[in-house]
Amino acid sequence: MSADSTAQSTPPPVVQVRDMDFCYGASKALFDINLKVEYHRVTALIGPSGCGKSTLLRCINRMNDRVPSARVTKGEVLVKGKNIHDADVDLTQLRKQVGMVFQKSNPFPKSIYENVAYGLRIHGEKNKSVLDEAVERSLTHAALWEELKDRLHANALALSGGQQQRLCIARAIATVPDVLLMDEPCSALDPISTLKIEELMHQLAREFTVVIVTHNMQQAVRVSDYTAFLHLGKLVEFAPTEELFTNPREKLTDSYLRGTFS
Amino acid sequence: MTSLPTPSRPPLRSVLLRSRKHTILGFDPQKLIKYFFGSNASVAIIVLVLIMVFLLREGIDFLPTYQRELQTYRRAGLEFCDIIDQPLQRNQALSSSLRQAVSASLETLSKPARDRRDAAFLLKRRVEDKTLRPRESLTQVLEKTPPEPEQIEVLRRELGAASAAAAKALDYPAFFSTAEREQMQREFSALTPEVTDLPPLLLTLVEEFNAKDREARTQFAELVTAQEEFEEAAEPLQEVLDELKAKALETKEKAVEFEVLETNRQRLLEAAATETDPKEKASLTKEAEESVAEAANLEESTREITSRTGELREQVEKYAVVIEKAAAVLPKDAGTGAARKMVNDVREKIPEHAREMRAAAATLEGWRWDKPVSIFRVIGAFFFGTQWITNSSWQDFYGFVPLLTGSLVIAAIAILIATPVSVVAAIYTNQFASEREKELIKPVIEFIQAIPSVVLGFIGISLVGDLIKDVSEWSWLQWVPGFPIQERLNMFNAGCLLAFMAVPTMFSLSEDALNNVPRAYIDASDALGATKLQTVFRVIVPAGISGILSAILLGLGRVVGETMVVLLVAGNRIAIPDFSAGPGVIFQPAHTLTGIIAQELGEVSRGSSHWQALFMVGIVLFAISLLVNWCARAVARRFEPHKA
Numbered sequence: 001m002s003a004d005s006t007a008q009s010t011p012p013p014v015v016q017v018r019d020m021d022f023c024y025g026a027s028k029a030l031f032d033i034n035l036k037v038e039y040h041r042v043t044a045l046i047g048p049s050g051c052g053k054s055t056l057l058r059c060i061n062r063m064n065d066r067v068p069s070a071r072v073t074k075g076e077v078l079v080k081g082k083n084i085h086d087a088d089v090d091l092t093q094l095r096k097q098v099g100m101v102f103q104k105s106n107p108f109p110k111s112i113y114e115n116v117a118y119g120l121r122i123h124g125e126k127n128k129s130v131l132d133e134a135v136e137r138s139l140t141h142a143a144l145w146e147e148l149k150d151r152l153h154a155n156a157l158a159l160s161g162g163q164q165q166r167l168c169i170a171r172a173i174a175t176v177p178d179v180l181l182m183d184e185p186c187s188a189l190d191p192i193s194t195l196k197i198e199e200l201m202h203q204l205a206r207e208f209t210v211v212i213v214t215h216n217m218q219q220a221v222r223v224s225d226y227t228a229f230l231h232l233g234k235l236v237e238f239a240p241t242e243e244l245f246t247n248p249r250e251k252l253t254d255s256y257l258r259g260t261f262s
Numbered sequence: 263m264t265s266l267p268t269p270s271r272p273p274l275r276s277v278l279l280r281s282r283k284h285t286i287l288g289f290d291p292q293k294l295i296k297y298f299f300g301s302n303a304s305v306a307i308i309v310l311v312l313i314m315v316f317l318l319r320e321g322i323d324f325l326p327t328y329q330r331e332l333q334t335y336r337r338a339g340l341e342f343c344d345i346i347d348q349p350l351q352r353n354q355a356l357s358s359s360l361r362q363a364v365s366a367s368l369e370t371l372s373k374p375a376r377d378r379r380d381a382a383f384l385l386k387r388r389v390e391d392k393t394l395r396p397r398e399s400l401t402q403v404l405e406k407t408p409p410e411p412e413q414i415e416v417l418r419r420e421l422g423a424a425s426a427a428a429a430k431a432l433d434y435p436a437f438f439s440t441a442e443r444e445q446m447q448r449e450f451s452a453l454t455p456e457v458t459d460l461p462p463l464l465l466t467l468v469e470e471f472n473a474k475d476r477e478a479r480t481q482f483a484e485l486v487t488a489q490e491e492f493e494e495a496a497e498p499l500q501e502v503l504d505e506l507k508a509k510a511l512e513t514k515e516k517a518v519e520f521e522v523l524e525t526n527r528q529r530l531l532e533a534a535a536t537e538t539d540p541k542e543k544a545s546l547t548k549e550a551e552e553s554v555a556e557a558a559n560l561e562e563s564t565r566e567i568t569s570r571t572g573e574l575r576e577q578v579e580k581y582a583v584v585i586e587k588a589a590a591v592l593p594k595d596a597g598t599g600a601a602r603k604m605v606n607d608v609r610e611k612i613p614e615h616a617r618e619m620r621a622a623a624a625t626l627e628g629w630r631w632d633k634p635v636s637i638f639r640v641i642g643a644f645f646f647g648t649q650w651i652t653n654s655s656w657q658d659f660y661g662f663v664p665l666l667t668g669s670l671v672i673a674a675i676a677i678l679i680a681t682p683v684s685v686v687a688a689i690y691t692n693q694f695a696s697e698r699e700k701e702l703i704k705p706v707i708e709f710i711q712a713i714p715s716v717v718l719g720f721i722g723i724s725l726v727g728d729l730i731k732d733v734s735e736w737s738w739l740q741w742v743p744g745f746p747i748q749e750r751l752n753m754f755n756a757g758c759l760l761a762f763m764a765v766p767t768m769f770s771l772s773e774d775a776l777n778n779v780p781r782a783y784i785d786a787s788d789a790l791g792a793t794k795l796q797t798v799f800r801v802i803v804p805a806g807i808s809g810i811l812s813a814i815l816l817g818l819g820r821v822v823g824e825t826m827v828v829l830l831v832a833g834n835r836i837a838i839p840d841f842s843a844g845p846g847v848i849f850q851p852a853h854t855l856t857g858i859i860a861q862e863l864g865e866v867s868r869g870s871s872h873w874q875a876l877f878m879v880g881i882v883l884f885a886i887s888l889l890v891n892w893c894a895r896a897v898a899r900r901f902e903p904h905k906a
Contacts, residue, residue: 095791106782
């Protein structure tokens with residue numbers, strides 16, 4: 001695929017999906033997926049509804065494990081070179097390394113501080129100064145610190161929708177993951193909040209590797225370095241964003257981008 | 263297209279007015295349906311208001327009625343007597359502790375002898391029981407005239423054989439020597455109906471015991487005499503008091519009688535006033551005039567009582583001196599540890615009792631028969647009264663505290679047991695159970711609700727009561743306060759059953775609360791790498807806490823209002839539980855707000871003060887239920903997370 005050529009000069013990918021098939025029970029949802037996610041880059045997954053982009057995203061932190069009949073039937077997923085389905089992989093550690101932000105903001109009904117500190121607390125961090133420091137750092141990264149530093153102990157559910165989503169980002173990055181998965185993070189937000197989050201993503205890419213699912217192609221253009229186009233469970237094309245959008249190799253990609261998709 | 267005919271439309275006017283065409287009795291059917299639904303919804307509210315009005319109407323008269331009764335209680339001098347009589351009640355409690363201490367002390371010496379005597383009597387009784395039939399036949403034949411010597415002889419032999427067999431089959435306790443066993447066997451074989459004297463060995467045993475008992479009494483002479491002195495000390499005082507009480511009671515009866523006659527007279531006069539027929543009117547007036555009763559001269563009667571204040575005070579003082587002396591000579595050593603503890607306890611309490619008596623005597627002078635009883639005092643006497651005494655020949659008291667305490671303690675026990683069980687079960691079912699387990703657990707727990715409470719009461723009486731009693735007698739559980747328990751029917755038993763009844767409510771509501779926790783919270787927690795337990799206890803339970811708390815409160819409401827089980831199982835002793843027993847207090851019997859209404863309302867005459875008092879209890883119960891439910895709602899609102 002096209003991504004192979006660009007991967008030559010860069011360090012080994014942080015996430016690598018190799019020849020993966022994925023099934024929900026008897027029905028196959030993903031076919032023979034190959035994907036490499038580069039360090040400190042934003043990778044966008046686009047495609048029509050039901051194409052399997054969210055499923056692919058959830059394969060990376062094994063969130064699909066919670067669906068009883070869902071499983072990877074072929075191939076493997078490597079995070080930092082380690083097959084995440086190996087028997088010795090600790091799921092809690094994997095999810096600490098691979099954070100996730102959901103489509104709909106879902107802060108806990110706790111204080112802002114407790115929301116951000118939650119990830120550290122469940123991994124056994126009790127030291128108050130460490131927690132304080134992590135909360136400040138994460139909220140700063142999420143561009144919330146200035147807004148919220150005076151009311152860290154207010155209930156998180158009192159925040160606006162955009163703030164809640166950024167709080168969720170802060171919560172996800174508090175444990176310093178290598179990869180941050182974002183599942184249509186802006187789809188429930190107004191344009192201003194969306195803009196703020198898109199700005200945030202560029203900054204986040206300096207510290208983390210971001211994989212974002214989006215149904216909004218302009219957003220993919222704005223925020224991502226690489227774009228993967230999925231269709232009916234198959235990875236049609238994976239290329240640097242500019243290349244994919246200006247000069248798609250596949251006809252299917254071209255027609256999807258033009259909107260003349262049947 | 264144009265060839266198609268345009269369907270004809272009805273004229274606009276008729277379309278607009280169509281709704282007017284169908285009316286029922288001049289009403290728009292749409293509105294009628296709306297009103298019908300609305301009225302159904304409001305029926306509940308109307309009924310609730312009616313219940314409140316009815317309860318208040320019946321109960322509110324209680325206060326003036328009780329006020330009148332307390333007024334009479336004072337005016338007739340009953341209150342005067344109670345000033346001394348109430349504290350004197352403690353004399354009995356102290357006496358009984360002393361008696362127990364004495365018998366425990368005596369037993370240290372006389373117990374073996376007594377056991378031997380009792381065992382021998384028991385054995386004799388067994389032989390007699392076993393040979394009942396031949397003996398009865400013999401007795402009948404012996405009574406016959408003329409006597410039939412031959413038949414007597416046959417029956418006598420038969421009885422002898424039966425007795426011998428029975429005596430031989432007896433299981434003789436080890437403390438009888440072989441010689442004694444043989445002697446007993448011989449003597450029991452020779453038992454005949456006409457000889458009523460005890461067999462010689464039994465006589466010896468009785469004598470042995472008496473000797474030991476005498477010996478013990480001399481050894482513990484100090485204790486024995488102190489106990490006797492203490493018991494006798496109250497007698498002269500009690501004598502004076504009884505005299506006064508009789509007098510007061512007589513006065514009270516007169517006063518009550520007069521009141522009844524007077525009310526009747528007033529009614530006659532009222533009837534006469536409204537009567538139009540002059541003849542009838544005259545007859546009513548006449549009847550009223552005839553029934554004029556002489557009012558009891560309360561002042562004179564009470565003066566008779568109060569004139570003896572000096573004598574009474576003197577007696578109290580004498581009593582106090584005597585018991586203090588008795589306390590001083592109470593020996594330090596008693597036969598057993600338990601007895602020593604009791605004696606020490608009594609010694610400590612006697613000065614306090616004497617002080618109390620003297621203080622009571624001092625207030626006698628300040629007592630006035632004609633001081634009015636204020637309404638606040640009546641309210642206090644109801645809400646803070648510690649006695650609920652009805653159908654008494656002396657004076658009825660309607661004190662609320664014993665019932666409230668019973669209800670509260672039982673409810674607290676029930677909630678303490680039911681909360682962990684139902685909440686933990688709800689967490690398990692909602693979060694950990696497989697689908698199949700859910701299908702089993704939920705209907706089974708919800709089925710408990712279908713068990714009639716009277717059946718649970720049965721179970722409490724027959725099964726739980728025995729179980730608790732048996733368990734409380736296990737030797738390795740004796741460290742539990744209150745063990746071994748005295749009463750099978752007690753507050754703990756009732757609390758257990760009420761907990762069982764509250765579990766379905768609390769379980770279902772808690773489970774709902776957990777179920778309502780948004781899925782997104784769980785997603786977020788999982789995505790951060792939380793384990794299942796961390797997610798449950800750090801996210802799901804805190805998010806559902808308002809629902810869980812309100813489930814607990816609604817369970818409390820259910821428990822407080824429950825009647826049948828407490829009536830059957832709580833033991834129904836109307837007294838404030840003795841909290842000095844520590845946590846063991848839960849094994850005491852008690853009565854409850856609900857139980858007392860169910861038990862007594864059917865037996866009292868309508869409109870009497872007792873009837874009204876029960877309605878007052880009902881009002882308070884109603885208020886408590888409202889409060890608990892309101893709290894449940896408030897809690898649900900207070901902790902409700904903002905809708906995400």
